[in-house]
Amino acid sequence: MKxxxxxxxxxxxxxxxxxxxTDTNPTSSGTRVVTRFxxxxxxxxxxxxxxxxxxxxxxxxxxxxxxxxxxxxxxxAREVEGSIEHIQESLRWIGIEWDYGPDKxxxxxxxxxxxxxxxxxxxxxxxxxxxxxxxxxxxxxxxxQFREKAQEEKRPFLFREHRxxxxxxxxxxxxxxxxxxEVKRYHWHDEVRGALEAGEEMLDDVILIKAxxxxxxxxxxxxxxxxxxxxxxxxxxxxxxxxxxxxxLYDALEIPYPKFVTMPPIMAADGKKKLGKRDGAKDILAYxxxxxxxxxxxxxxxxxxxxxxxxxxxxxxxELIEAFTLEKIQRSGGAFNEEKLLWMNKEYxxxxxxxxxxxxxxAAFPESITGLPNFSEETLTKLVPTIQERVHVRSEITEAAxxxxxxxxxxxxxxxxxxxxxKKDDSAHDAVxxxxxxxxxxxTADFSTPESIKAAVWDYAEEVGRxxxxxxxxxxxxxxxxxxxxxxxxxxxxxxxxxxxxxNASETLA
RNA sequence: GGUCCCAUCGUCUAACGGCUAGGACACAUGGUUCUCAUCCAUGAAAUCGGGGUUCGAUUCCCCGUGGGAUCACCA
Numbered sequence: 001m002k003x004x005x006x007x008x009x010x011x012x013x014x015x016x017x018x019x020x021x022t023d024t025n026p027t028s029s030g031t032r033v034v035t036r037f038x039x040x041x042x043x044x045x046x047x048x049x050x051x052x053x054x055x056x057x058x059x060x061x062x063x064x065x066x067x068x069x070x071x072x073x074x075x076x077a078r079e080v081e082g083s084i085e086h087i088q089e090s091l092r093w094i095g096i097e098w099d100y101g102p103d104k105x106x107x108x109x110x111x112x113x114x115x116x117x118x119x120x121x122x123x124x125x126x127x128x129x130x131x132x133x134x135x136x137x138x139x140x141x142x143x144x145q146f147r148e149k150a151q152e153e154k155r156p157f158l159f160r161e162h163r164x165x166x167x168x169x170x171x172x173x174x175x176x177x178x179x180x181x182e183v184k185r186y187h188w189h190d191e192v193r194g195a196l197e198a199g200e201e202m203l204d205d206v207i208l209i210k211a212x213x214x215x216x217x218x219x220x221x222x223x224x225x226x227x228x229x230x231x232x233x234x235x236x237x238x239x240x241x242x243x244x245x246x247x248x249l250y251d252a253l254e255i256p257y258p259k260f261v262t263m264p265p266i267m268a269a270d271g272k273k274k275l276g277k278r279d280g281a282k283d284i285l286a287y288x289x290x291x292x293x294x295x296x297x298x299x300x301x302x303x304x305x306x307x308x309x310x311x312x313x314x315x316x317x318x319e320l321i322e323a324f325t326l327e328k329i330q331r332s333g334g335a336f337n338e339e340k341l342l343w344m345n346k347e348y349x350x351x352x353x354x355x356x357x358x359x360x361x362x363a364a365f366p367e368s369i370t371g372l373p374n375f376s377e378e379t380l381t382k383l384v385p386t387i388q389e390r391v392h393v394r395s396e397i398t399e400a401a402x403x404x405x406x407x408x409x410x411x412x413x414x415x416x417x418x419x420x421x422x423k424k425d426d427s428a429h430d431a432v433x434x435x436x437x438x439x440x441x442x443x444t445a446d447f448s449t450p451e452s453i454k455a456a457v458w459d460y461a462e463e464v465g466r467x468x469x470x471x472x473x474x475x476x477x478x479x480x481x482x483x484x485x486x487x488x489x490x491x492x493x494x495x496x497x498x499x500x501x502x503x504n505a506s507e508t509l510a
Numbered sequence: 511g512g513u514c515c516c517a518u519c520g521u522c523u524a525a526c527g528g529c530u531a532g533g534a535c536a537c538a539u540g541g542u543u544c545u546c547a548u549c550c551a552u553g554a555a556a557u558c559g560g561g562g563u564u565c566g567a568u569u570c571c572c573c574g575u576g577g578g579a580u581c582a583c584c585a
Contacts, residue, residue: 040585075584140583147582154511156581175583198514202581210583217585241514241580264516265578274578307523311533330523333578337521340535390547422544461544470544482546 033065034229037091037098038221040072041083044283045090047336048236048266048275051301055263056234057096058302058324068228069101072221073114074214084112090284094298095317100228108228113220120215123223123253124176124208132181132252133208134167135174160205176209178219181252186244191232191261192329193240202244218245226255234261261326264305265333275336291360291394293352296345305330314347342392350388357384364397365406372410374497382492383409386484405480409492412501413479417508422471431472432509434464438473439502447495454487476505 037053039045045053053069060067069091071084084102091098100106110116127133136143143159150157160180170176180203187197208219215223225233239246240262250257265274268281275281287297299315307330308315308323315323352360358381362370369375383406391397400406407413420431438457445456461469474486477498483489490498 038585042585072585078584136583143583151511156512158581193515196514199512201513204581207583212583214583216583221585236579237515238579238585243514262515267578303522309524311524313522313534332516334522337535340522343535386547465544467544472544474544478545480545484546486544 032229033060033063033231034068035060035065035232035234036068036070036225036228036230038070038072038224039087040075040078040217041080041087042075042078043080043083043086044285045087046275046281046284047301047304048281050090050094050096050284050297051266051304052234052236052263053091053096054094054298054301055261055306055324055329056232057098058321059232059234059261059326061321062324065231066099067097068108068111068230069098070111070224070228071102071113072217073112074210074216074220076114076212076214086285093285093288094294094301113224114214116220116224117213117215119227120209120220120223124215124219127178127208127252128170128176130252132179133170133176134164134179135170136177136207137164137167137174138162156201158201158204160203163205172209172213173211175207175211177205178208178249178252180205180248182248186247188243188247188257188260190240191259191326192264193262193331196240196243196260198241198244202241203248204245206245218242219249222246222249222253222255225258226253230258232259232261234263237262237265261329264330266304267333267335274333291364291397292341292345293348296341296348299348300341300344304334304336314344346392349391349393354381354384357388360394361387361397364394365401366398369401369406369410372407374493375410379409379492379494386488386492408478408480408483408489412497412504415476415479415501415505415508419475419479419481420472420505420509422467430468432506434469435472435476435502435506435509438469439499439506442490442495442502443499445495447491447498450485450487450491453490457487472505472509473502476501 035056037049037056039049039053057067059065069088071087073079073084088101088103098104100108100111102111105111109119124133138146146159146162147157159177160183163179183200183203185197185199186203187195190196206218207216209215224230243260247257268275284297288294295316298317298320302315302320302324303313306324306328309328312323349357349360358377361384362377362380387397387400387406391400422431437460441457441460442453446452457469457473470486474483474489475481477486477489477493478484484492493501
């Protein structure tokens with residue numbers, strides 16, 4: 001193959017012959033683990049896809065092997081502009097890196113199937129030469145009629161029942177079909193499911209190369225997995241039933257089977273059906289926009305369909321790689337639990353440092369907050385720990401901000417008289433002398449931390465009864481029924497503002 | 511419809527055939543506390559049904575039931 005145009009034909013790829021016996025191929029006979037994720041570029045990446053990619057990635061890294069990102073762009077009609085970039089962005093976001101990919105061809109050539117067409121033709125020719133492939137003589141309408149008839153008779157449609165006795169040489173204008181050599185029951189081993197089997201009705205004369213010259217998935221993925229030295233084929237359970245088809249192709253091509261690793265499906269929240277795009281599966285990057293951290297998504301996704309068998313639930317990427325094993329992949333499907341995702345995001349959100357959280361929170365604030373007279377990054381920095389303690393995801397910050405939960409930090413609140421009364425009793429007037437006293441104490445207090453403020457007034461609060469002082473003080477500062485404690489409020493707004501608000505409250509009550 | 515796969519608290523799940531079926535999320539109660547939040551403690555909550563093998567079954571086998579997947583010139 002001297003064709004200089006083929007894009008899989010990188011100089012070094014020429015040395016890696018595609019039709020020599022497999023045991024001279026170091027990648028397929030060696031012990032090095034190679035896994036791949038092979039999406040078609042038909043839109044965004046959803047949870048299920050990323051999870052499958054993640055497991056393949058984790059296993060490869062665990063074993064010190066390689067992870068390949070291969071784009072299966074053989075259906076130009078379904079291809080969506082920009083999705084190759086989108087897929088890469090999604091994977092990179094949660095920290096999945098690939099050794100070879102669309103942007104990173106390697107010893108096996110391009111990782112775009114559309115750039116490997118000559119390779120599939122070469123393998124197809126092998127089958128033709130063995131008498132195991134032939135051109136489909138029917139029109140699409142004719143095949144459709146066969147199918148309809150089979151459906152009416154309530155039996156599965158099998159093309160091989162219509163296989164012509166003789167056929168012309170394939171000229172590339174018709175689809176090339178596989179002539180399944182032997183219709184039999186297949187038994188195989190799955191690393192997760194164990195012994196699996198399927199019957200004759202799954203075996204058929206599948207299309208190898210379509211009329212447009214592109215290969216089908218059935219054919220292309222086998223060729224590529226072999227060429228790229230993939231040792232473990234990790235994919236969803238939707239491929240179990242078509243595995244006999246693949247197995248018959250491996251046999252015909254004289255390619256050794258890789259190890260099959262079936263991942264459990266991710267179910268929609270009701271746990272009833274598989275989570276798919278039409279069941280509300282979101283673009284993984286939508287979670288990014290919503291304010292979920294990549295650490296959260298990585299950790300959470302890893303735990304859908306896998307667990308280490310210990311009680312640990314929080315894992316860094318490194319810990320996941322270390323702990324990951326095929327044996328612990330589940331057989332049954334799991335629902336995507338958004339509530340637990342929220343909990344986990346909060347766990348990770350509480351670990352990030354204040355300056356990072358300031359940026360995170362600031363992006364969530366609406367104009368009604370950022371436009372406030374005293375809005376500043378300095379004040380926000382002081383406010384952040386109290387937000388961090390409460391919030392699971394960014395949208396909660398926006399919501400809280402819109403209902404005025406943070407406004408007091410950036411503008412002097414108007415405090416209703418009723419609110420200043422603790423326990424709604426009639427002791428409001430008693431609060432006035434207490435507020436005078438605390439004003440006096442705070443005017444000379446150290447405002448460098450909430451604790452130093454607390455130290456300045458605590459003894460007095462104990463003396464008069466904590467609630468009797470702390471409730472009106474806190475409400476005077478925040479203007480809200482619920483808020484952080486008064487010391488934190490005072491610290492956030494600063495000394496001058498604190499003293500001003502105490503005076504305002506005294507006047508309101510007087 | 512044919513074929514295949516799966517089955518433990520509401521959810522995610524643990525339990526080489528052997529302690530009282532464990533943990534987490536969510537929920538409830540109590541404690542700390544001026545409120546909210548945090549934190550701590552406690553509680554309620556499960557082996558789909560029926561047979562079989564076994565001294566013993568969540569675990570192994572069979573039948574049911576339920577759910578899922580698949581039967582394209584889609585991957």
